[in-house]
Amino acid sequence: xxxxxxxxxxxxxxxxxxxxxxxxxxxxxxxxxxxxxxxxxxxxxxxxxxxxxxxxxxxxxxxxxxxxxxxxxxxxxxxxxxxxxxxxxxxxxxxxxxxxxxxxxxxxxxxxxxxxxxxxxxxxxxxxxxxxxxxxxxxxxxxxxxxxxxxxxxxxxxxxxxxxxxxxxxxxxxxxxxxxxxxxxxxxxxxxxxxxxxxxxxxxxxxxxxxxxxxxxxxxxxxxxxxxxxxxxxxxxxxxxxxxxxxxxxxxxxxxxxxxxxxxxxxxxxxxxxxxxxxxxxxxxxxxxxxxxxxxxxxxxxxxxxxxxxxxxxxxxxxxxxxxxxxxxxxxxxxxxxxxxxxxxxxxxxxxxxxxxxxxxxxxxxxxxxxxxxxxxxxxxxxxxxxxxxxxxxxxxxxxxxxxxxxxxxxxxxxxxxxxxxxxxxxxxxxxxxxxxxxxxx
Amino acid sequence: xxxxxxxxxxxxxxxxxxxxxxxxxxxxxxxxxxxxxxxxxxxxxxxxxxxxxxxxxxxxxxxxxxxxxxxxxxxxxxxxxxxxxxxxxxxxxxxxxxxxxxxxxxxxxxxxxxxxxxxxxxxxxxxxxxxxxxxxxxxxxxxxxxxxxxxxxxxxxxxxxxxxxxxxxxxxxxxxxxxxxxxxxxxxxxxxxxxxxxxxxxxxxxxxxxxxxxxxxxxxxxxxxxxxxxxxxxxxxxxxxxxxxxxxxxxxxxxxxxxxxxxxxxxxxxxxxxxxxxxxxxxxxxxxxxxxxxxxxxxxxxxxxxxxxxxxxxxxxxxxxxxxxxxxxxxxxxxxxxxxxxxxxxx
Numbered sequence: 131x132x133x134x135x136x137x138x139x140x141x142x143x144x145x146x147x148x149x150x151x152x153x154x155x156x157x158x159x160x161x162x163x164x165x166x167x168x169x170x171x172x173x174x175x176x177x178x179x180x181x182x183x184x185x186x187x188x189x190x191x192x193x194x195x196x197x198x199x200x201x202x203x204x205x206x207x208x209x210x211x212x213x214x215x216x217x218x219x220x221x222x223x224x225x226x227x228x229x230x231x232x233x234x235x236x237x238x239x240x241x242x243x244x245x246x247x248x249x250x251x252x253x254x255x256x257x258x259x260x261x262x263x264x265x266x267x268x269x270x271x272x273x274x275x276x277x278x279x280x281x282x283x284x285x286x287x288x289x290x291x292x293x294x295x296x297x298x299x300x301x302x303x304x305x306x307x308x309x310x311x312x313x314x315x316x317x318x319x320x321x322x323x324x325x326x327x328x329x330x331x332x333x334x335x336x337x338x339x340x341x342x343x344x345x346x347x348x349x350x351x352x353x354x355x356x357x358x359x360x361x362x363x364x365x366x367x368x369x370x371x372x373x374x375x376x377x378x379x380x381x382x383x384x385x386x387x388x389x390x391x392x393x394x395x396x397x398x399x400x401x402x403x404x405x406x407x408x409x410x411x412x413x414x415x416x417x418x419x420x421x422x423x424x425x426x427x428x429x430x431x432x433x434x435x436x437x438x439x440x441x442x443x444x445x446x447x448x449x450x451x452x453x454x455x456x457x458x459x460x461x462x463x464x465x466x467x468x469x470x471x472x473x474x475x476x477x478x479x480x481x482x483x484x485x486x487x488x489x490x491x492x493x494x495x496x497x498x499x500x501x502x503x504x505x506x507x508x509x510x511x512x513x514x515x516x517x518x519x520x521x522x523x524x525x526x527x528x529x530x531x532x533x534x535x536x537x538x539x540x541x542x543x544x545x546x547x548x549x550x551x552x553x554x555x556x557x558x559x560x561x562x563x564x565x566x567x568x569x570x571x572x
Numbered sequence: 573x574x575x576x577x578x579x580x581x582x583x584x585x586x587x588x589x590x591x592x593x594x595x596x597x598x599x600x601x602x603x604x605x606x607x608x609x610x611x612x613x614x615x616x617x618x619x620x621x622x623x624x625x626x627x628x629x630x631x632x633x634x635x636x637x638x639x640x641x642x643x644x645x646x647x648x649x650x651x652x653x654x655x656x657x658x659x660x661x662x663x664x665x666x667x668x669x670x671x672x673x674x675x676x677x678x679x680x681x682x683x684x685x686x687x688x689x690x691x692x693x694x695x696x697x698x699x700x701x702x703x704x705x706x707x708x709x710x711x712x713x714x715x716x717x718x719x720x721x722x723x724x725x726x727x728x729x730x731x732x733x734x735x736x737x738x739x740x741x742x743x744x745x746x747x748x749x750x751x752x753x754x755x756x757x758x759x760x761x762x763x764x765x766x767x768x769x770x771x772x773x774x775x776x777x778x779x780x781x782x783x784x785x786x787x788x789x790x791x792x793x794x795x796x797x798x799x800x801x802x803x804x805x806x807x808x809x810x811x812x813x814x815x816x817x818x819x820x821x822x823x824x825x826x827x828x829x830x831x832x833x834x835x836x837x838x839x840x841x842x843x844x845x846x847x848x849x850x851x852x853x854x855x856x857x858x859x860x861x862x863x864x865x866x867x868x869x870x871x872x873x874x875x876x877x878x879x880x881x882x883x884x885x886x887x888x889x890x891x892x893x894x895x896x897x898x899x900x901x902x903x904x905x906x907x908x909x910x911x912x913x914x915x916x917x918x919x
Contacts, residue, residue, distance in 0.1 A: 214806075218806065220668075221859035231804070235814030
């Protein structure tokens with residue numbers, strides 16, 4: 131027997147804007163069903179309809195074979211508990227008073243000051259289960275995001291519902307609380323043999339926790355099945371309009387959903403390269419990496435890894451496109467995206483702590499050729515600078531990050547305020563670099 | 573005050589004590605000072621007529637207390653209580669700390685009715701001198717009906733913002749009418765202004781009888797304390813914990829409006845009580861409506877009795893409008909409370 135039965139629900143706002151379109155699904159006891167889909171796909175509206183807060187245009191919803199619209203308000207509250215996405219508390223209630231609100235449907239005494247013992251017991255149990263009993267006298271406003279969410283969940287549990295409807299319960303929670311909350315919801319469903327229907331933006335979490343997943347797209351059911359069947363690379367990419375990858379994880383028996391940062395080939399083509407790869411000499415002992423990133427364009431306009439051979443203890447830099455093979459190697463590989471500073475798995479490959487990142491805000495609408503010219507110029511100057519400082523004994527480890535946060539405008543000289551340096555001595559370098567650049571190209 | 577925070581028995585005892593004390597003080601003080609013992613007896617004789625009290629006083633003092641002061645003081649208590657309770661309900665229901673009994677414009681309707689009666693000098697048959705409060709209260713209800721009709725025709729699921737906006741529209745519209753009447757008024761001007769400033773003087777027992785039914789209707793609100801708590805997270809949350817939102821909201825609106833309409837009809841628009849008393853109570857005892865509602869009622873009653881006492885004694889024989897006293901005395905007290913509360917939070 132299914133606990134929750136949704137049949138052909140169509141709902142929307144106003145007169146004609148359909149948000150949920152003929153949605154049907156079922157959920158059994160002890161089952162956790164995830165509702166996923168892009169923004170505006172009707173997830174929250176579906177949940178509101180199921181909670182009886184929004185009237186459906188057509189279709190029916192049944193809890194334990196009893197139609198939702200035959201419930202009275204308090205019967206409904208004892209059957210379904212709903213956690214909205216946004217919940218703002220008007221006054222400074224204590225955590226315990228918030229949980230007590232969940233008992234409304236059970237408290238029917240005329241004089242409301244006294245709670246009966248059952249209510250007290252349920253409130254205490256719910257708060258202990260969510261580990262917020264010690265916070266019961268704290269003001270709700272003073273709690274952290276994770277604690278607030280657990281107090282709200284305790285309020286839902288105090289309703290002793292058959293079915294929980296949660297709208298993005300892990301929103302704004304850090305990974306610790308997210309895991310804790312999802313673990314708890316999962317075990318509540320299994321142990322109490324009750325139903326949880328949860329709207330999730332985090333597809334990975336849905337894959338890990340839900341028994342079945344209802345995927346909505348533009349209000350319609352795109353798929354309703356086990357996560358492994360629903361989270362198909364092609365379907366995800368289509369529904370979310372993004373390049374999403376899925377790999378099967380045998381260890382946890384759930385698909386792993388991930389994606390890749392954008393590719394840059396298009397931009398790389400415009401860059402007049404004067405340095406090229408020589409594979410036979412890729413024996414970098416120490417290396418320098420340099421990335422140019424344009425946040426205003428929201429992508430890496432130019433990604434390079436430049437490694438400099440130091441076999442002979444000498445660093446030589448190519449200049450003016452001349453290649454002197456014996457002296458040094460510059461390895462250029464636009465496909466590599468080295469985002470980590472000087473730690474992580476790439477470290478072994480490119481040398482420990484020898485990386486230099488330059489993030490440069492580019493003004494939008496700059497001609498590509500100018501950008502690349504500036505980038506090349508800065509690279510070259512950076513190399514010269516590093517060469518100089520290596521020989522004078524300054525550790526390359528200091529060169530972790532160079533950041534230019536102000537947008538670069540053509541012919542603009544840089545004041546110190548515009549430049550945000552993690553290391554002052556790099557500041558001097560870049561300042562002189564940009565001055566040079568402006569005098570050379572400006 | 574800290575020790576009172578979670579000790580509600582003491583709190584209620586304190587409230588009852590304050591009420592009794594201020595009541596006796598208020599009937600004793602005035603242009604003719606009456607000893608406390610005599611005034612106590614006179615009050616008891618009035619309240620419990622079946623008790624065999626031998627009033628060994630001069631008939632004059634007894635008459636002053638029973639016919640003039642006691643009804644006046646009780647009316648102040650009733651109006652203050654009604655405004656405090658209505659304010660607490662409006663703030664809870666509209667989830668807006670700036671809400672007060674006058675937010676929805678019901679009071680403007682009542683005021684306009686009263687001003688019209690004064691302006692045109694109406695005397696309806698059967699009602700006589702009662703014309704003003706009766707017309708006023710009817711106008712208040714008409715305003716509420718118009719407000720609700722308007723709000724429900726705007727959208728089926730009523731949002732509190734819509735209600736507040738509709739209240740502002742109605743208030744400004746009716747205020748314009750009122751200003752018009754005031755602009756055209758001649759000799760009635762003084763009377764109108766006096767009424768608008770609010771006062772509980774020279775009303776007698778009849779006015780008290782008029783507001784008592786409103787108070788009884790308002791008392792029903794006390795049973796909705798839990799629902800008001802549930803409203804604190806918004807109407808969706810209230811609905812999902814089992815509150816029948818449309819019905820409860822209607823009940824609360826109607827109840828609070830009856831209280832406000834009754835208070836405005838008998839005493840004019842006395843400001844500050846309905847806005848600030850609930851805030852004070854909340855600062856001292858927290859936002860739980862189970863206690864907030866009765867304590868706001870008690871607090872409003874005590875506060876307005878005191879304010880009226882000051883109003884008629886401070887510059888005797890001239891009476892200061894009680895609305896002036898409520899703001900003059902209440903604002904600094906409230907500021908002090910707020911200051912202490914916020915300071916404690918920072919430490």
